[in-house]
Amino acid sequence: EAGVVQSPRYKIIEKKQPVAFWCNPISGHNTLYWYLQNLGQGPELLIRYENEEAVDDSQLPKDRFSAERLKGVDSTLKIQPAELGDSAVYLCASSLGSDLLNTGELFFGEGSRLTVL
Amino acid sequence: QQPVQSPQAVILREGEDAVINCSSSKALYSVHWYRQKHGEAPVFLMILLKGGEQKGHEKISASFNEKKQQSSLYLTASQLSYSGTYFCGTGVSNDYKLSFGAGTTVTVRA
Numbered sequence: 015e016a017g018v019v020q021s022p023r024y025k026i027i028e029k030k031q032p033v034a035f036w037c038n039p040i041s042g043h044n045t046l047y048w049y050l051q052n053l054g055q056g057p058e059l060l061i062r063y064e065n066e067e068a069v070d071d072s073q074l075p076k077d078r079f080s081a082e083r084l085k086g087v088d089s090t091l092k093i094q095p096a097e098l099g100d101s102a103v104y105l106c107a108s109s110l111g112s113d114l115l116n117t118g119e120l121f122f123g124e125g126s127r128l129t130v131l
Numbered sequence: 132q133q134p135v136q137s138p139q140a141v142i143l144r145e146g147e148d149a150v151i152n153c154s155s156s157k158a159l160y161s162v163h164w165y166r167q168k169h170g171e172a173p174v175f176l177m178i179l180l181k182g183g184e185q186k187g188h189e190k191i192s193a194s195f196n197e198k199k200q201q202s203s204l205y206l207t208a209s210q211l212s213y214s215g216t217y218f219c220g221t222g223v224s225n226d227y228k229l230s231f232g233a234g235t236t237v238t239v240r241a
Binding site for chain 2: 017018054055056057058059062070105112113114115116117118119120121122123124125
């Protein structure tokens with residue numbers, strides 16, 4: 015069975031340019047997460063979806079970041095315009111259910127590494 | 132608030148043991164351990180729920196002391212494949228979110 019698929023793996027852009035990342039979760043996983051991972055740090059949650067609904071976007075910087083999961087499967091995370099401080103790895107994860115604390119296993123993708131020049 | 136992991140890094144020879152600690156300032160409901168190899172996705176190792184249970188995954192085991200709000204991950208008779216960065220993720224009641232520590236980088240040498 016395929017794991018969580020993300021693209022692109024690497025992206026280099028100039029500051030103020032837009033960028034988009036795509037994620038395809040494991041089939042049947044209704045819950046999808048976008049995490050930010052800075053160098054030498056653990057993942058930090060940006061947004062969580064239950065099917066197509068964003069149930070927690072409190073950590074998403076909404077002035078420049080947006081995300082969507084239109085049909086409750088694939089998701090896209092966009093940054094416009096990108097800033098130097100956005101350089102990081104953007105991880106997508108999915109889980110079978112939403113009860114992460116009790117039974118939850120997050121399945122992560124390999125991430126999209128963004129470099130903003 | 133994210134948990135604090137220690138040490139930040141450890142270097143081992145094959146067959147040696149190591150302990151990684153994870154501490155939180157909050158009362159914990161669960162602790163989750165992940166391993167991430169360089170350039171790869173973090174991979175789930177185990178989850179520990181409050182109750183002081185201990186779990187094992189081959190020669191990697193963990194304990195959870197809810198009173199001390201701490202968890203420890205034990206690498207026993209380490210193998211080269213154990214190299215990577217280990218993250219603990221902590222969960223508190225009434226909040227589904229995991230907070231991840233900054234990670235502990237383990238290097239196992241032949």
